[in-house]
Amino acid sequence: CAVQPGAPLTGPNDAQITGRVSLTHDGRRDAGGFTYRSAGARQSWILFGPTGTAVGELSSGPRGARWQPTDGDALAAADIDALVETALGVAAPLASARDWIWGRVPLGASARDGGFNLNGWRLEWLKYTADGVPRLMRLTRGDTELRLVAKTWQ
Amino acid sequence: DAAVALDQRLGAITTLSASFTQLARDAGGRQIQSVPGSMALKRPNLLAWQTQDPIPQRIVSDGQSLWIYDVDLEQVTREPASSLLNTPAGLLLNLDSSALSERFEVSQSQVREGIDSFTLIPLDEQIYQMIVIEFAGALPVLLGVLDSTGQQTRITLREVQLNRDIDDARFEFTPSADVDLIDAR
Numbered sequence: 001c002a003v004q005p006g007a008p009l010t011g012p013n014d015a016q017i018t019g020r021v022s023l024t025h026d027g028r029r030d031a032g033g034f035t036y037r038s039a040g041a042r043q044s045w046i047l048f049g050p051t052g053t054a055v056g057e058l059s060s061g062p063r064g065a066r067w068q069p070t071d072g073d074a075l076a077a078a079d080i081d082a083l084v085e086t087a088l089g090v091a092a093p094l095a096s097a098r099d100w101i102w103g104r105v106p107l108g109a110s111a112r113d114g115g116f117n118l119n120g121w122r123l124e125w126l127k128y129t130a131d132g133v134p135r136l137m138r139l140t141r142g143d144t145e146l147r148l149v150a151k152t153w154q
Numbered sequence: 155d156a157a158v159a160l161d162q163r164l165g166a167i168t169t170l171s172a173s174f175t176q177l178a179r180d181a182g183g184r185q186i187q188s189v190p191g192s193m194a195l196k197r198p199n200l201l202a203w204q205t206q207d208p209i210p211q212r213i214v215s216d217g218q219s220l221w222i223y224d225v226d227l228e229q230v231t232r233e234p235a236s237s238l239l240n241t242p243a244g245l246l247l248n249l250d251s252s253a254l255s256e257r258f259e260v261s262q263s264q265v266r267e268g269i270d271s272f273t274l275i276p277l278d279e280q281i282y283q284m285i286v287i288e289f290a291g292a293l294p295v296l297l298g299v300l301d302s303t304g305q306q307t308r309i310t311l312r313e314v315q316l317n318r319d320i321d322d323a324r325f326e327f328t329p330s331a332d333v334d335l336i337d338a339r
Contacts, residue, residue: 020209022227029231029336031224033209052178052187053305136228147334149226151208 014039017101019150021047025090026143034148038098043080045094058084058094081119092146093121093139100125101150103134156262157254160272163289164249169196169320170294172311176205181304195247199235200325203243213241214327219339221327230329234339240281242299242309249274258285269295292316 015038022031032055033048044059056069060080067075067087077083085091096106100116100123109116115124120141127136133153139146171194178187191205201215210225220233220241238244254260258274265271265288274285286298293316297309329335 020224020226022224022229024229024336027336027338029229029338031227031229048186051305051307053180053303054186136226147227147229149228151226 016152016154017150018152019148021149022145022147023090024145024147036097036101043094043098045097056087058087060095090144091141093118093123100137101134101148103128103132155260156272157258157260159262159270160260160274160287161250161254163292163294164246164287166292166316167197167246167294168317170194170246170314170316171318171320172314174312175310177308177310179306179308183306193243194320194324195243196320196322196325197247199238199247200322201238201241201243201247202324203241212327213243214325215244216325216327221329223327223329223333227334228332229334229336232335232337232339242285242297242307245285245299246287246294246297 017036019034020031021034022029030050032050033052035046037044042059042061044057046057047055049055054070056067056072058080059066059068060083065077065080065083067083069087075083075087077086079095081091081093081095084094096109096118099106103125105111105116106118109118115122122140124138125134126138127134129135133150135150137148137150139148171192173190173192176187176189176191177185180186187208189205189209191203193201193203195201199215199217201213203213205211212221212223212225214221214223215235215238218235220235220237222231222233224230239248254274257278258276261273263271263273269288269290271286271288274287276282282299282301284300286296287294288296293314295311295314297311299307301307
């Protein structure tokens with residue numbers, strides 16, 4: 001049940017969240033795992049394939065963003081959202097993850113029933129943990145759907 | 155020869171149920187995942203496969219489709235029945251004598267006291283570089299696959315029961331209303 005907590009959440013800045021993610025695009029779906037870390041202005045996403053093999057790491061900080069595949073050459077870009085599209089061929093609004101992964105509406109986004117709209121993306125917080133932290137989230141834009149379920153928080 | 159010996163063992167299995175641990179290692183041999191679960195299969199193409207945390211998942215082959223239910227993500231993917239062959243467990247169901255000698259180079263060895271190990275090398279490039287099936291007598295006890303990326307998946311079977319009556323209802327799957335279904339057939 002999607003119980004919306006009262007006060008806006010203020011998640012810790014330095015955190016590690018692990019979970020599973022699926023990408024549905026053009027009628028095709030791939031699923032795998034993720035480890036998200038944030039520390040100050042830096043954030044990183046390690047992406048895992050369906051059977052657990054690391055696919056690569058996306059990281060971003062004050063000096064730009066970088067994609068380091070497990071095997072293959074690194075890629076860099078000014079910001080993480082542009083990099084994701086170049087590196088993985090599919091867009092994802094990760095620049096504002098620091099907010100939405102904790103249930104906060106990012107700056108510049110327009111809040112709307114149980115989620116928000118930002119740069120053409122629609123995010124919905126579908127389910128929360130007992131203490132009001134988002135557990136299941138869906139991000140959609142056109143025929144792309146990203147679905148994340150957070151499982152551990154440290 | 156080894157293919158005939160393996161065919162006799164597999165051919166004798168009409169149903170199988172077991173609990174298992176699925177262990178995945180990356181190409182460097184580093185353990186990346188260990189998932190407990192249980193499975194049942196019934197010739198020719200029925201499978202019920204369930205894993206628990208860290209990756210709760212249900213895979214059901216009901217003869218018409220292969221259903222892959224990701225419990226955490228609340229998503230179900232429906233694939234054609236033939237996708238069963240891409241799953242390690244599906245191999246156990248579909249390796250019969252004609253397939254064995256035509257598609258694989260089969261060798262047999264005794265790895266430990268009372269354990270017969272069969273190694274299958276696909277003759278044409280497939281998803282798997284190598285498949286290993288180990289038996290303790292008539293009971294399959296290990297199913298291992300080395301995939302094209304060099305990743306190893308070892309499925310150790312326990313509490314194996316062969317040729318018991320298993321109701322077809324166990325191989326039925328109906329996605330619940332609130333689950334996100336994608337039809338990938």
